[in-house]
Amino acid sequence: MARVTPSSTPTHPVLSPPSRWLLAVLCLVLVAALTRPVRAQFQQPTPGADDVGGKPTPTYPEPRGQVLRVLDMVLLAGGLGLSTWLVLKVRRRAWLIVASAAAVAYFGFYRGGCICPVGAGQNVALSLLDPTYTISIVITVFFLLPVALALFFGRIFCGAMCPLGALQDLLLIHPLRVPRWIDRPLRIVPWAYLLATVYFIAGGVAFHFAGRTFNGTVGRDFLICRFDPFVDLFRALNLRAAAGRWHELSGLWSGDGSWWHRLSSLWSGGWHRLSSLCSGLFEFTGPAWFWWVTGGLIALGLVIGRPYCRWLCPYGAILGLASRAANRSVTVQPRGQDCRHCGLCTPSCPFGAIDDCRASAARCLACARCFASCPMEKRRRRAG
Amino acid sequence: MSDKSTRRQFLQGCARAAGAAAVGAVALKLVKRADADKVWQLDPKLCSECGLCATRCVLKQSAVRAVNNFDECGYCRICPAYFDTTSEEKDDGTFTRLVCPRNAIRRKLVGKADPADPNNNYYEYTIDETRCNGCARCVERCQPNAGNGALHLQVRHDLCRDCNQCSIAAACPPAAFYRARLADAPAGYRRRGAAKKGAKA
Numbered sequence: 001m002a003r004v005t006p007s008s009t010p011t012h013p014v015l016s017p018p019s020r021w022l023l024a025v026l027c028l029v030l031v032a033a034l035t036r037p038v039r040a041q042f043q044q045p046t047p048g049a050d051d052v053g054g055k056p057t058p059t060y061p062e063p064r065g066q067v068l069r070v071l072d073m074v075l076l077a078g079g080l081g082l083s084t085w086l087v088l089k090v091r092r093r094a095w096l097i098v099a100s101a102a103a104v105a106y107f108g109f110y111r112g113g114c115i116c117p118v119g120a121g122q123n124v125a126l127s128l129l130d131p132t133y134t135i136s137i138v139i140t141v142f143f144l145l146p147v148a149l150a151l152f153f154g155r156i157f158c159g160a161m162c163p164l165g166a167l168q169d170l171l172l173i174h175p176l177r178v179p180r181w182i183d184r185p186l187r188i189v190p191w192a193y194l195l196a197t198v199y200f201i202a203g204g205v206a207f208h209f210a211g212r213t214f215n216g217t218v219g220r221d222f223l224i225c226r227f228d229p230f231v232d233l234f235r236a237l238n239l240r241a242a243a244g245r246w247h248e249l250s251g252l253w254s255g256d257g258s259w260w261h262r263l264s265s266l267w268s269g270g271w272h273r274l275s276s277l278c279s280g281l282f283e284f285t286g287p288a289w290f291w292w293v294t295g296g297l298i299a300l301g302l303v304i305g306r307p308y309c310r311w312l313c314p315y316g317a318i319l320g321l322a323s324r325a326a327n328r329s330v331t332v333q334p335r336g337q338d339c340r341h342c343g344l345c346t347p348s349c350p351f352g353a354i355d356d357c358r359a360s361a362a363r364c365l366a367c368a369r370c371f372a373s374c375p376m377e378k379r380r381r382r383a384g
Numbered sequence: 385m386s387d388k389s390t391r392r393q394f395l396q397g398c399a400r401a402a403g404a405a406a407v408g409a410v411a412l413k414l415v416k417r418a419d420a421d422k423v424w425q426l427d428p429k430l431c432s433e434c435g436l437c438a439t440r441c442v443l444k445q446s447a448v449r450a451v452n453n454f455d456e457c458g459y460c461r462i463c464p465a466y467f468d469t470t471s472e473e474k475d476d477g478t479f480t481r482l483v484c485p486r487n488a489i490r491r492k493l494v495g496k497a498d499p500a501d502p503n504n505n506y507y508e509y510t511i512d513e514t515r516c517n518g519c520a521r522c523v524e525r526c527q528p529n530a531g532n533g534a535l536h537l538q539v540r541h542d543l544c545r546d547c548n549q550c551s552i553a554a555a556c557p558p559a560a561f562y563r564a565r566l567a568d569a570p571a572g573y574r575r576r577g578a579a580k581k582g583a584k585a
């Protein structure tokens with residue numbers, strides 16, 4: 001091989017260009033030849049099925065079927081119709097509590113809080129702005145149905161069918177009155193939140209929190225989903241994972257021997273397995289710090305009526321706006337009767353939605369609590 | 385009824401009509417271009433094995449798992465995705481450390497064993513899905529030209545909570561995580577090279 005003398009300069013190439021190419025190719029071949037045995041050690045042609053005694057098929061669990069997604073839509077529509085009837089015609093809270101519990105159980109814990117009408121607005125907004133982002137009819141209906149209903153009957157959706165609202169409402173134990181000077185300014189927050197949500201969807205803002213890498217396809221962020229305080233709780237109850245571990249629980253009672261034998265083995269091995277089953281059942285999701293938000297809101301919600309609905313929820317802002325046009329929204333006194341302005345109803349609303357003995361359509365969450373405080377309603381109930 | 389209240393009712397009626405028109409317009413526009421409902425899918429052809437699948441999913445143990453496509457697996461004795469080939473070599477040619485940090489890969493001798501040359505033996509590698517969290521380390525090591533590319537990641541739909549905005553998708557650098565039509569999901573995005581070879585079910 002030619003040796004480069006110290007006196008040689010780049011202007012006097014040692015090798016002519018063609019031979020340099022040749023050398024490069026030679027080197028490549030050499031490298032390839034040297035590395036081949038190493039590679040061959042790992043990379044092998046796949047054997048025939050007979051050689052390995054039959055090949056297993058990799059499993060790919062099927063996603064939830066389309067039919068069940070349509071069922072969600074049907075359940076929402078049915079639940080909304082039922083709530084409308086319960087709030088405006090039956091006017092008793094007891095049945096609405098049952099409906100709330102059902103909504104929390106199904107849309108909340110069973111469906112894991114996704115998809116909900118509160119978040120569906122983001123998909124709708126994105127789909128309107130970006131035609132390539134197509135969504136199913138189910139999502140469109142989830143967003144529009146409660147709004148359409150609000151145009152006529154007010155925020156019926158908030159009464160029981162919203163899993164977020166229903167959860168807070170079921171946990172409201174002792175509502176305290178919030179002074180006006182706190183309540184009023186805070187009511188602006190949902191609008192700011194709504195604006196921010198649309199901004200993060202429309203703007204294509206390449207901004208991701210907590211050092212997230214920015215992804216070219218998602219120049220957007222779903223703020224409502226990211227800061228949904230209850231979805232982590234809903235997701236925590238992982239029924240599907242628990243169903244997968246059901247055999248562990250059923251195994252507790254298996255085995256032969258006398259009843260006494262079974263009982264004692266259940267006692268000895270049972271607790272351990274039961275606790276492992278429970279830890280699989282409750283799988284806390286989301287970042288750790290967010291549990292303070294969730295826990296804080298729930299703790300606050302024990303004494304302050306629905307803090308998320310009143311001072312945060314962007315969908316509530318939309319529903320409130322639509323409700324201003326409603327002609328059949330909640331009235332504290334039975335419909336068709338004149339209010340006597342006794343003022344008994346005002347403190348009965350845990351959300352401060354009653355001004356001058358009238359339920360504000362924009363703020364009334366259709367919870368059906370105030371009716372019982374109205375003397376006219378009492379008369380109606382006695383008569384009915 | 386007073387003038388004020390009829391005027392109010394009129395305005396409310398107008399607002400109602402406007403609102404209904406807006407709702408109708410949005411519905412019309414979106415229903416026309418509506419697509420079948422979609423689910424989050426991982427496209428193994430795009431995945432760069434960055435490891436975010438394990439850490440970004442909202443579930444503590446991610447809904448993503450490694451899957452071995454046995455049709456492409458070499459059943460190698462020294463699987464570079466099983467053994468950490470940078471660790472110390474043992475006398476029998478295997479290695480002291482394993483790749484999987486969660487010990488989720490099961491290795492089993494299958495087929496007829498060749499006593500003369502153990503390198504001719506076949507080993508089946510299966511993923512213990514209760515342990516795997518989709519960290520992609522094995523998938524990375526199985527890439528051609530080290531392995532055959534049989535291992536790949538996939539989201540397990542029985543575990544995935546179908547978040548409205550998948551937090552893995554929001555973080556995935558090569559955008560390998562996206563919503564695919566429900567009908568395509570089970571067949572279309574299964575494995576590396578599926579498009580090349582054609583759907584073989």
Ligand code: SF4
Binds near residue numbers: 158159165
């Ligand atoms: S205000 Fe928002 S969170 Fe509360 S019940 Fe209404 S939609 Fe649900």
Ligand code: SF4
Binds near residue numbers: 353
């Ligand atoms: S006015 Fe208040 S108490 Fe009455 S239904 Fe509305 S939210 Fe409930």
Ligand code: SF4
Binds near residue numbers: 430520552
């Ligand atoms: S985040 Fe994307 S690139 Fe990273 S391992 Fe998951 S699918 Fe692959």
Ligand code: SF4
Binds near residue numbers: 515523
């Ligand atoms: S993806 Fe990670 S956890 Fe799962 S088998 Fe491979 S190395 Fe193990």
Ligand code: SF4
Binds near residue numbers: 448544547552553
């Ligand atoms: S949709 Fe949610 S549960 Fe499913 S993989 Fe993405 S983050 Fe995990």
